[in-house]
Each structure stands twice: as structure tokens, then as C-alpha cells.
Amino acid sequence: xxxxxxxxxxxRVKMRTRRLKLWYGDKQALAGIDLDVPEHRVTxxxxxxxxxxxxxxxxxxRMTDTIDGxxxxxxxxxxxxxxxxxxxxxxxxRARVGMVFQKPNPFPKTVYDNIxxxxxxxxxxxxxxxxxxxxxxSLRRAGLWEEVSGxxxxxxxxxxxxxxxxxxxxxxxxxxxxxxxMDEPCSALDPISTARIEELIDDLRTKYTxxxxxxxxxxxxxVSQMTAFFHLGRLIEVNSTAELFQSPAESxxxxxxxxxxx
Amino acid sequence: xxxxxxxxxxxxxxxxxxxxxxxxxxxxxxxRTSILHSRPVxxxxxxxxxxxxxxxxxxxxxxxxxxxxxxxxxxxxxxxELREASAPILQRFLNDAExxxxxxxxxxxxxxxxxxxxxxxxxxxxxxxxxGFSAAMGLGLIGAxxxxxxxxxxxxxxxxxxxxxxxxxxxxxxxxxxxxAGIVFSVLFEAIRFFDKVPFLDFLFGVKWSPQxxxxxxxxxxxxxxxxxxxxxxxxxxxLIAMLVAGPVGLLSxxxxxxxxxxxxxxxxxxxxxILAGIPTVVYGFFAALVVAPALRxxxxxxxxxxxxxxxxxxxxxxxxxxxxxxxxxxDDALAAVPDDxxxxxxxxGATHQETVTRVVIPAALPGIVAGFLLAVSRAIGETMIVxxxxxxxxxxxxxxxxxVTTVTVQIVTLLIGDQEFDSAxxxxxFALGLTLFMVTLGLNVVALRMVQxxxxxxx
Numbered sequence: 036x037x038x039x040x041x042x043x044x045x046x047r048v049k050m051r052t053r054r055l056k057l058w059y060g061d062k063q064a065l066a067g068i069d070l071d072v073p074e075h076r077v078t079x080x081x082x083x084x085x086x087x088x089x090x091x092x093x094x095x096x097r098m099t100d101t102i103d104g105x106x107x108x109x110x111x112x113x114x115x116x117x118x119x120x121x122x123x124x125x126x127x128x129r130a131r132v133g134m135v136f137q138k139p140n141p142f143p144k145t146v147y148d149n150i151x152x153x154x155x156x157x158x159x160x161x162x163x164x165x166x167x168x169x170x171x172x173s174l175r176r177a178g179l180w181e182e183v184s185g186x187x188x189x190x191x192x193x194x195x196x197x198x199x200x201x202x203x204x205x206x207x208x209x210x211x212x213x214x215x216x217m218d219e220p221c222s223a224l225d226p227i228s229t230a231r232i233e234e235l236i237d238d239l240r241t242k243y244t245x246x247x248x249x250x251x252x253x254x255x256x257x258v259s260q261m262t263a264f265f266h267l268g269r270l271i272e273v274n275s276t277a278e279l280f281q282s283p284a285e286s287x288x289x290x291x292x293x294x295x296x297x
Numbered sequence: 298x299x300x301x302x303x304x305x306x307x308x309x310x311x312x313x314x315x316x317x318x319x320x321x322x323x324x325x326x327x328x329r330t331s332i333l334h335s336r337p338v339x340x341x342x343x344x345x346x347x348x349x350x351x352x353x354x355x356x357x358x359x360x361x362x363x364x365x366x367x368x369x370x371x372x373x374x375x376x377x378e379l380r381e382a383s384a385p386i387l388q389r390f391l392n393d394a395e396x397x398x399x400x401x402x403x404x405x406x407x408x409x410x411x412x413x414x415x416x417x418x419x420x421x422x423x424x425x426x427x428x429g430f431s432a433a434m435g436l437g438l439i440g441a442x443x444x445x446x447x448x449x450x451x452x453x454x455x456x457x458x459x460x461x462x463x464x465x466x467x468x469x470x471x472x473x474x475x476x477x478a479g480i481v482f483s484v485l486f487e488a489i490r491f492f493d494k495v496p497f498l499d500f501l502f503g504v505k506w507s508p509q510x511x512x513x514x515x516x517x518x519x520x521x522x523x524x525x526x527x528x529x530x531x532x533x534x535x536x537l538i539a540m541l542v543a544g545p546v547g548l549l550s551x552x553x554x555x556x557x558x559x560x561x562x563x564x565x566x567x568x569x570x571x572i573l574a575g576i577p578t579v580v581y582g583f584f585a586a587l588v589v590a591p592a593l594r595x596x597x598x599x600x601x602x603x604x605x606x607x608x609x610x611x612x613x614x615x616x617x618x619x620x621x622x623x624x625x626x627x628x629d630d631a632l633a634a635v636p637d638d639x640x641x642x643x644x645x646x647g648a649t650h651q652e653t654v655t656r657v658v659i660p661a662a663l664p665g666i667v668a669g670f671l672l673a674v675s676r677a678i679g680e681t682m683i684v685x686x687x688x689x690x691x692x693x694x695x696x697x698x699x700x701x702v703t704t705v706t707v708q709i710v711t712l713l714i715g716d717q718e719f720d721s722a723x724x725x726x727x728f729a730l731g732l733t734l735f736m737v738t739l740g741l742n743v744v745a746l747r748m749v750q751x752x753x754x755x756x757x
């Protein structure tokens with residue numbers, strides 16, 4: 036394996052899946068996925084529609100629990116503890132592994148209340164001052180503070196799509212997660228907003244571990260250090276992004292990234 | 298009867314015109330109907346409308362104007378003293394002439410004048426019908442012929458047909474609006490007559506309700522009092538009790554159904570709840586009067602409370618039961634309209650299911666929930682049967698739910714039951730009450746519907 040500049044000093048594995056299988060009813064969506072997610076890196080999941088990459092992402096913080104008729108097998112570990120173990124509380128898991136969705140989904144509340152929602156339910160702030168600080172630092176980290184500092188009391192649903200998505204990122208940062216899962220976070224945004232989110236993802240990498248699902252191969256190449264290619268519920272190939280895009284080991288990966296199918 | 302048959306004949310003519318028009322449209326293409334600008338069925342409708350619309354309108358005009366002209370002709374032919382008679386007598390004479398002409402038995406003695414009038418009535422009616430019908434037939438045929446000549450491959454018959462259809466739809470839609478306006482005006486005018494007899498402010502702010510009007514000058518207790526405050530407070534009290542029952546129960550059952558119940562439970566529980574909405578209110582009424590009220594009275598005696606046998610509490614409790622499905626189904630809709638994105642966002646931040654429901658889903662659905670509550674309040678205020686059977690008639694001004702109170706709807710019913718003269722303050726008071734009731738419920742509905750609209754816009 037040729038090491039790129041970002042992966043030179045081999046990072047610790049933050050999350051790891053082994054033989055992860057998943058069924059929707061009796062339809063199998065994941066056929067045994069083994070993937071290591073390196074800490075403080077951006078891992079991109081690519082592949083054609085319906086290949087299971089979003090399903091895989093949702094397994095990482097057990098958002099699949101909310102879907103009726105889902106059964107899983109295999110293991111998903113966070114810092115070497117299985118997230119599906121009975122001792123693990125799903126609420127704490129999701130506080131540690133946050134999620135940003137495809138469509139910006141701010142609550143119909145004020146900007147402030149959107150960010151403060153997570154800290155409030157987890158009791159992260161002892162008083163109003165601490166909460167104010169969390170809100171400010173989360174917005175700053177999401178690059179939104181300059182734009183919204185004067186209108187924290189406005190409804191978040193009135194902001195532009197790009198601002199809403201950065202707000203959703205700030206909202207997940209506010210509960211101090213270790214991993215952030217992003218499910219096609221830019222697919223509903225214009226190119227300028229997309230560029231801002233990509234910059235943001237790059238900044239966030241220093242503090243968080245990020246897993247991003249994307250349909251946009253250029254985006255995967257721009258923001259990620261690791262890329263995993265999924266097809267029909269299987270993990271076909273995983274490698275450093277530079278390696279995977281320049282010299283894919285599998286012909287199927289090559290066909291996909293050169294646009295021959297998918 | 299003859300008019301009906303002739304009207305049907307005109308409609309048959311139009312139907313025939315439809316068939317002929319459609320056939321011609323197919324004919325001009327030589328079988329390749331795709332080259333027509335408008336489909337053959339539009340050509341058929343075009344001819345049918347060109348035939349039927351003028352024919353039927355002329356026919357109805359003849360029937361309306363003809364009857365008036367016949368009456369005038371007969372009156373003009375009457376001997377002097379009858380012609381000078383007052384309008385009601387003349388009208389009665391004409392009605393009897395018509396009855397006699399149709400072979401019925403008139404209400405007045407049969408005189409030669411009446412027989413003569415009946416004879417000319419019969420003659421003129423026959424003339425009117427056949428002249429009118431022939432003219433209508435003729436006009437219909439001319440219209441159809443004119444339209445037939447215009448049928449062509451490039452003729453745009455779809456546009457005029459659709460325009461007529463639009464007008465028909467508009468007219469049908471206008472019926473409900475006009476009905477509402479008609480009700481408002483009829484109630485409004487009677488209410489204005491009431492306010493001629495009783496000052497507006499005495500009605501609205503008076504605290505004594507005793508709608509008794511003396512039949513004789515010297516009758517005891519001849520002075521009526523029309524202060525509606527006791528009725529308003531009674532209505533509010535019962536509505537409040539009803540909402541205290543229906544609000545929490547309806548809201549929580551909707552939360553259970555929409556957010557917690559698994560599909561199998563929901564499939565059973567939701568129809569069960571909706572059965573409540575299907576029970577006739579009169580059944581609720583005797584349930585309140587015969588089961589709940591005596592039970593409350595017994596319970597009151599046991600704890601040493603004096604509960605009236607027609608207490609506000611009994612009526613309110615049962616009315617609350619009645620509007621539970623109303624509240625729960627509207628709340629259920631509001632909760633279901635909250636996008637799953639928001640639930641996912643909350644769960645993804647590590648919120649529990651219960652935190653998600655109370656902090657995200659219910660606040661997001663709140664405008665819809667409040668609108669549902671307002672509609673339920675307006676329903677409770679206007680509800681009649683339960684309170685007629687279970688609430689009292691005595692207009693007590695009290696906030697004690699254990700006493701008997703009366704409501705606006707109950708008083709309207711009692712004021713109008715039995716033989717009444719429709720110009721006494723007592724009867725007219727019912728219209729003033731009806732108007733007040735209508736205004737309040739209309740206001741509540743308008744506010745509620747606007748809230749629902751605003752709420753829906755947010756998630757589109």
C-alpha cells in the first residue's frame with residue numbers, strides 16, 4: 036500500500052466493522068462488510084445508488100434501529116467496544132457518533148435552540164453562560180458564527196439551504212461527538228455552498244473522525260483520505276483515496292470511477 | 298307533470314345532438330380521428346350544448362313569464378268588483394281557479410266567474426306549453442344545426458366546452474357559499490328585529506335570562522328578561538369541562554397512535570377510537586342523562602356534596618367523550634405531518650424517543666394541534682343534543698360544575714319548540730342567540746383553518 040501524505044503515521048482505528056450483514060425484512064442489503072475507519076481522517080463511501088453505503092453508515096450509530104423489520108449480524112465497534120452490545124446505550128452511542136443528513140433538517144426552532152438542543156438533553160451545560168459558549172463555539176467551528184451571530188433568535192428554517200446544512204453540522208458538533216457521519220451532505224446544495232461545506236469538513240478532521248457518503252466522486256477525492264467502494268451490498272475495495280483513484284486494484288472500481296457504470 | 302315530460306324531451310334532444318355531433322366529427326376524418334384538433338367527444342358536447350342550452354333556457358323563461366302573463370290575463374277578464382279585491386283574495390281566487398282547472402276541489406264556493414277563470418286557465422296553460430315547447434325545440438334544432446355546420450378537423454370545440462364546464466363547476470361550488478350567506482342573512486334579519494325590542498347591550502351583558510312574554514297586559518311575571526350572560530357562562534363552563542376531558546385524552550391517545558403504537562396496534566386502536574365519533578349524539582345524550590348524571594349524584598351524596606341531577610359536570614364529561622376522536626384524529630394528522638427528517642435529526646443527536654416526541658415533534662406540530670383544539674371547542678359550543686338531554690333549563694349564573702346550567706343551544710331549542718308566534722321577543726331571541734353562536738364558531742373555525750394553512754405551508 037502506498038502511503039499518502041495524510042496517512043503516513045498510521046492512525047488508530049476509531050470504528051471497525053467485521054462481517055457486518057443487514058437485512059430489510061428478507062432482502063439482504065449488506066453482505067458482510069469489513070471496514071476500518073481511521074481516527075481523525077475523512078473516510079468516503081462511494082458506489083452506485085442502492086449499493087448499501089447509506090445503510091452501512093446508519094449501522095455505525097444504530098440509526099437502523101428506527102427502521103421496522105431490520106435485522107443485523109456481525110460486529111460494529113467504537114474504540115473496540117461493540118456498539119450492539121447490551122451494555123451500550125444507544126443514546127450515548129449517538130451522542131458520541133453524530134449524524135448529518137442528506138437534506139438539511141433544522142428543527143423549526145430558533146438558531147440558538149437548534150444548537151442548544153443536544154447540549155440541553157445531555158445536560159452538557161450547567162448554566163446559561165456555558166450553553167452560550169457551546170452555541171458560539173459550535174457555530175464558529177461550523178464557520179457560521181459571522182453570518183448568524185446577530186440573529187440567533189431567528190427561526191433556523193428561514194435560512195438558506197447551505198446555511199441550514201452548516202447549522203446541522205454545528206448542531207451535531209455541539210454534543211461533542213467523536214465521530215460525525217455525513218449522508219450526502221451536499222446533494223441538496225448549490226456549488227458555492229458545497230465548496231464551503233467541503234472546506235468545513237477538512238477543518239473538522241483535526242478534531243473529529245468523519246465518515247461521508249457521497250455520489251460525487253470529485254468530492255470524495257477532494258475531502259477524503261480513505262475511500263471505500265461499495266457495490267450491491269459488498270465492499271469491493273478500500274484504500275487511501277489517492278491510491279484508489281489513481282490505480283484501483285479492482286476492475287469494477289476502475290469502471291465506476293471512470294464513469295463506465297453507476 | 299307535462300312540464301317535466303317536455304323538459305325531458307328537450308334533454309333527449311340534446312343527447313341526440315351529442316351523438317350526431319360526435320358521429321359527424323368522426324365522419325369528417327374518414328376514421329383517422331387523431332387528425333382532429335379536439336376529440337370527437339368534445340364535438341359531441343359542443344353540439345349538445347349549442348342545442349340544449351338555448352332550448353332549455355328559453356323553455357324555463359317561457360314557463361316563468363307565461364304563468365305571470367296567464368294570471369294577468371285572467372284577472373283582466375274578471376268582473377269589476379273581483380278585480381278590485383285585495384291581493385291575498387285575488388291570489389286565493391287564482392289558486393282556486395288553477396286547482397279547479399286541474400280537476401281538484403277549490404277552497405271557495407264554485408261560482409260562474411271561477412269556472413270561467415278555470416276554463417281560460419286551462420286553455421292558456423295548454424297554449425303556453427305547446428308554443429313554448431315548439432319554440433324551444435326550434436331554437437334547439439337551429440343551435441344544433443349551426444354547431445353541426447361548424448364541425449371541422451381544425452375546429453376548436455374543446456375550449457368552449459371546457460369553458461361551459463368551468464361555469465358549471467363554479468355554479469355548483471357557489472351553492473354552498475350562497476347557502477351559508479342565506480343562513481347568515483335570515484338569522485341576521487330576525488336578530489335585528491329582536492334588537493328592536495330588546496337593546497343590544499341588555500342582551501349581551503344582562504345577567505338575568507327569563508324569556509317570558511305576557512299574553513295579557515295584567516299577567517303576573519309579564520316582564521321578560523333577555524340577559525344572555527348566564528347562557529354564555531353555562532356554555533363556557535360545559536365546553537371547558539368537555540375540553541378538560543377531550544384535550545388531554547385526545548392529545549395523548551394521538552401521541553400514542555402516531556409515535557408509539559406499532560402498526561398492528563394502530564390498525565386496531567384507531568378504528569376503535571373513531572367508533573366514538575360515529576355514535577349519534579342523542580345516544581350520548583341519554584347516556585349522560587340516565588347513566589352519568591345519576592352516578593355523579595350518587596357519588597356526590599357519598600362524599601357529602603350536593604350534585605344537581607342535571608349537572609354541568611355530567612353534560613361536560615359526556616360531551617368531552619364525544620369530541621375525543623375529533624381532537625385525537627386532528628392531532629394525529631398534525632403529528633403525522635411532521636417530517637421524519639426531524640425525528641431522525643433528534644435521534645441522531647442522541648435524544649431518546651420520548652425527548653424527541655416532547656421537544657421536537659409536538660412543538661413542530663403545535664399549530665396543527667391548537668387548530669384541532671379550536672375546531673373541537675367550536676364543535677362543543679355548537680353541540681345541542683347532549684346538553685338538551687343532560688344539562689338543565691334553569692339559567693343559573695354559576696361557575697360551580699355541580700349545579701345545573703343551561704347553554705345557548707338548549708335555549709334556542711326550548712324557545713322554538715311548540716306553537717310560537719314568530720314576531721314576539723321570545724321567539725326572536727332564538728335568532729339573536731343563533732347569530733351569536735354562529736359568529737363565535739365561525740370565528741373559531743376561521744382562526745383554526747388559517748393556523749392549519751400556515752402550518753402546512755411550512756413543510757411544503
